[in-house]
Amino acid sequence: MQPPSSVQQLTFLVLLVLPGISYQYLRERWRGPVPGESQFGERVLRAITASVALNAVYAAAIGPQLLDTFRTGKGLQYTALAAHPRAVGLWSLALFLAVPAAAAAAVSWWQRRRAVAVYRPAPTAWDHLFGAADNGAPCFIRARLKDGTWVGGWYGTRSYASGYPHGADLFLEWAYEMSPDGGFGAPVTGTAGLYLRVENIDVLELVRAPAPADGPDDEGTSADARGADARGTAE
Numbered sequence: 151m152q153p154p155s156s157v158q159q160l161t162f163l164v165l166l167v168l169p170g171i172s173y174q175y176l177r178e179r180w181r182g183p184v185p186g187e188s189q190f191g192e193r194v195l196r197a198i199t200a201s202v203a204l205n206a207v208y209a210a211a212i213g214p215q216l217l218d219t220f221r222t223g224k225g226l227q228y229t230a231l232a233a234h235p236r237a238v239g240l241w242s243l244a245l246f247l248a249v250p251a252a253a254a255a256a257v258s259w260w261q262r263r264r265a266v267a268v269y270r271p272a273p274t275a276w277d278h279l280f281g282a283a284d285n286g287a288p289c290f291i292r293a294r295l296k297d298g299t300w301v302g303g304w305y306g307t308r309s310y311a312s313g314y315p316h317g318a319d320l321f322l323e324w325a326y327e328m329s330p331d332g333g334f335g336a337p338v339t340g341t342a343g344l345y346l347r348v349e350n351i352d353v354l355e356l357v358r359a360p361a362p363a364d365g366p367d368d369e370g371t372s373a374d375a376r377g378a379d380a381r382g383t384a385e
Contacts, residue, residue, distance in 0.1 A: 170201030173250035180258040204253070208245055276318045276348065279356075280311035290357040291322060292332055295350055300328040303344040305356075318348035 174197040292302035303322030305311075310321045325344035327335035334357075348354075 165201075165205060167198060167201050168246045169204040169250045170197035170199065172247055173197070173200045173204065173254045176251050176254035177258055180254065200250070200253075204245075204250060208249075274314055274318070276311075277313045280320075281313060290326075290334065291320070292328065292334070292355050292357060293346055293351045294332065294353040296352045300330070300332040301344060301346065302326045302328050302332075302334055303341075309343075320346045320348070322346070 174193060178193075288304070288306045290302060291305045292300060294300050303326055304324035305320075306323050308323040312319050322344040325338040325341040327338055329335060
C-alpha cells in the first residue's frame with residue numbers, strides 16, 4: 151500500500167477513515183472488545199464501513215449545505231477552505247468527532263441494555279482489585295503460595311500494586327508472621343516490606359479490619375494493634 155502522494159489523496163483518505171476510526175475507538179472503549187473484532191484487519195474493515203455509512207449520512211443530510219459553505223465561483227477549491235478556517239474547524243469537529251462519538255455512545259448503550267454480562271474497562275481482575283478507589287483502601291492481605299505457605303502483610307499508602315500491561319506483583323509495606331492455617335500473628339521484627347509475584351500465589355485475600363486511632367505509622371494505627379485486629383477479623 152502506497153502512502154498518499156497528493157493533497158487530494160490525503161483528503162480523501164481522511165474523509166474515508168477518520169469518522170469510522172473515531173466511532174470504532176469510542177465504541178470499543180465504552181462497550182469493550184468482542185471476539186469478532188480480535189483481528190486488526192477486522193477492526194480496520196469495520197472502521198472503514200462505519201466511515202462509509204457516516205459519510206453517506208453526511209452527504210444525504212447536509213451535503214448541499216457543505217458545498218454552499220465552501221463553494222466559490224470556480225467551484226470547490228482549497229483556497230475556499232483556507233478562507234474559512236473557523237468553519238472548517240467546526241465542521242471537522244462535528245463530522246469527525248462529535249457525530250461518531252454520539253453514534254458510538256448510542257450503539258454502546260443499546261448493546262449494554264441487551265448484554266448479559268457487564269463490561270468493565272479494567273483489563274484484568276488484578277487491575278480491578280487494586281485500581282478501584284474502594285478496593286485500593288488500606289487493608290490486610292494474606293496469600294497462600296503454591297507450596298502451601300501463608301504470607302501476609304499490611305497494604306497501606308506506601309504499598310504498591312503493579313498494573314497492566316506489566317506483570318502483576320505486589321509490595322506490602324509491613325509483613326506479619328502467619329500461622330499454618332493463614333491466621334495473622336505478630337508483625338515481623340524489623341520488616342521493611344513484603345514482595346509478592348502473582349505467579350507464585352495460589353490464593354490471595356483482602357481482609358478488612360477496624361483501625362485504632364493510636365500508633366506511629368501513616369495510617370494512624372500501630373503494627374501491634376493492626377495485628378490484633380487482623381487476628382480478630384480472621385477468626
